[in-house]
Amino acid sequence: MTDITYDIAICGAGPAGMALAALLVKRGVAAHRIALIDAKTLAQASTDPRSLALSWGSRQILEEISAWPTAATAIEQIHVSRRGQFGRSLIDRKDYDLPALGYVTRYGDIVTALGAECERAGIISLRPARVLTLDEEGDAVTLILDANGAPQTLRAAIVVQAEGGLFNEQLVRAVNRDYQQTAIIAQVRSSTPPPHRAYERFTEQGPLALLPQNDEYSLVWCVRPENADALMALNEKDFLSALGQAFGDRVGSFTHATPRLGFPLGLNAAAHSTARTVTIGNAAQTLHPVAGQGLNLGLRDVTVLARLLAQGATPEKLSQYTELRQRDRSTTVRLTDTMARVFANESPLQGLLGLSLAAIDMVGPARGLLAELMMYGRR
Numbered sequence: 001m002t003d004i005t006y007d008i009a010i011c012g013a014g015p016a017g018m019a020l021a022a023l024l025v026k027r028g029v030a031a032h033r034i035a036l037i038d039a040k041t042l043a044q045a046s047t048d049p050r051s052l053a054l055s056w057g058s059r060q061i062l063e064e065i066s067a068w069p070t071a072a073t074a075i076e077q078i079h080v081s082r083r084g085q086f087g088r089s090l091i092d093r094k095d096y097d098l099p100a101l102g103y104v105t106r107y108g109d110i111v112t113a114l115g116a117e118c119e120r121a122g123i124i125s126l127r128p129a130r131v132l133t134l135d136e137e138g139d140a141v142t143l144i145l146d147a148n149g150a151p152q153t154l155r156a157a158i159v160v161q162a163e164g165g166l167f168n169e170q171l172v173r174a175v176n177r178d179y180q181q182t183a184i185i186a187q188v189r190s191s192t193p194p195p196h197r198a199y200e201r202f203t204e205q206g207p208l209a210l211l212p213q214n215d216e217y218s219l220v221w222c223v224r225p226e227n228a229d230a231l232m233a234l235n236e237k238d239f240l241s242a243l244g245q246a247f248g249d250r251v252g253s254f255t256h257a258t259p260r261l262g263f264p265l266g267l268n269a270a271a272h273s274t275a276r277t278v279t280i281g282n283a284a285q286t287l288h289p290v291a292g293q294g295l296n297l298g299l300r301d302v303t304v305l306a307r308l309l310a311q312g313a314t315p316e317k318l319s320q321y322t323e324l325r326q327r328d329r330s331t332t333v334r335l336t337d338t339m340a341r342v343f344a345n346e347s348p349l350q351g352l353l354g355l356s357l358a359a360i361d362m363v364g365p366a367r368g369l370l371a372e373l374m375m376y377g378r379r
Contacts, residue, residue: 006035006124007313009143009156011131012163013038014045015052015107016281016298018114020160020306021123022065027310031122035154037145038127038163042115048107050185051218053198053211053292055102058299062110067117069109073213074100076196079250102198102292104213126152134159134277141276157276157313160305164282164298177267179340181206182228183289184221186260188243191252193217200290201247206265206340207290208247219257220289221246222340228262265289265340269333273322275315280305285333288340297332301325 008024010017013036025031038045054062054072062068078101081088093101118125129147141159145152188210199210206222221243223231231242240254247254269285272278281298304324308317 005140006154006156007033008158008160008309009035009037009141009154010160010162011037011143012161012281012283013040013042013111013115013125013127014162014164014281015110015114015295016164016302017160017162018111018118019061019065019067019299020162020280020302022067022114022117022121023061023302023306024310025121025123026065027306029310032124035124035126035156036118037129037131037143038125039130041128042111042125044128046108046112046115048111050107051104051187051211051213052107052110052295053102053104055292055296056098056100058296059100059103061299061303062113065114065117067110067113069105069113071109072103072105074196075102075104075198075212076100077194078102078198078200080200080202082202100196104198104211104218136274136276158309158318159277161272161277161279161283162281162298164284164286176269177337177341179206179222179265179267179288180224181222181265181288181340182225183263183265184219184223184228184231184260185263186219187213187216187258188219188240188254189216189256190254193251199247199250202339203246209289209292210247210251211292216256217251219243222265222289225264232260232262267333267337267340269329273318275318278305278318278321285329287333287336290336290339293332293336297329300328 007029010021017036017038021034021036024034053075059068059072076093078091079088080091091101093099126145126147129145129152131143132146132151133144135142140155140157143154143156143159145154193212193215196212198212199208201208205224205227207220208222209220210217211220221231231239234242236257239260240257243254243257265288267286267288269287272284280301282294284301285297287294287297305321308321308324311317
């Protein structure tokens, strides 16, 4: 066993973990004092085809560390509606004098850009390696790793847990909810797609999102688990027909779909920290994909934590971090939880919810607040 000491060990080299490492160096922390630990190699992570929605604020964060992926499709408008009900809201980037409200890119493109920047900065990368045990002591945290079958011991002043996952793979936290929904993920094409417009359409089973990506849409269709099984079993033609019935004809007819994947949806949230450990991103909160706030919230975690740890890797800085992040986290969790539950409801109140969308569209301050949360979060 080797005993190596770091100021900060980051468990999880996904977008949040690598962004934190790169931003720490940008803020003045010596690269050799940071360790990135992940069970996957960068090459393995870079092949991940999943699509991610990034806010305008997230682009600013990634650009600061020279890790903005070049393959990103701009979202210039977001159309929000309720299936079978009157009312809709349209958020337009022109109303906020921005080049885009957000962007759609692939997970693999983000980790490739971040991995290149971390390597350029000289950040220590321990991968593939799994954390077997973590023992917090008074002055440090001891981690025992399995690095390709060989045990390795590290000691770090601060450990950041940045390795998140799916809802059913997370530990149950203080705030926990099973939405009884499955997200069906695929890339789809349509006959007449309005350029750079994203759609969030609420149905009686859950939200249906279409995110523009090159000449396709990234589809996230949330339905009840039993219906998800039936939809996953359909051939492509019948699946596209079912999608058209659920979404409508705003983008014309659907003409193509890639093979589908399904993921269970739920909420696990409660920022966990001790004197010398802290969770960020999906490790701290697994959210419903409605409004696409998961990674964006995680990157906002990163900016605050990097600023504080650059001042000193101490328990006092972790305590300050937890306090500073409480408002944005709680607002975003409440927003996504409310949208996921209230709009996915077959009660007579749905007429009022449709009217509320119309009201948001007509009242500038209400639409501005929704746009601010989408673009920057509650800061």
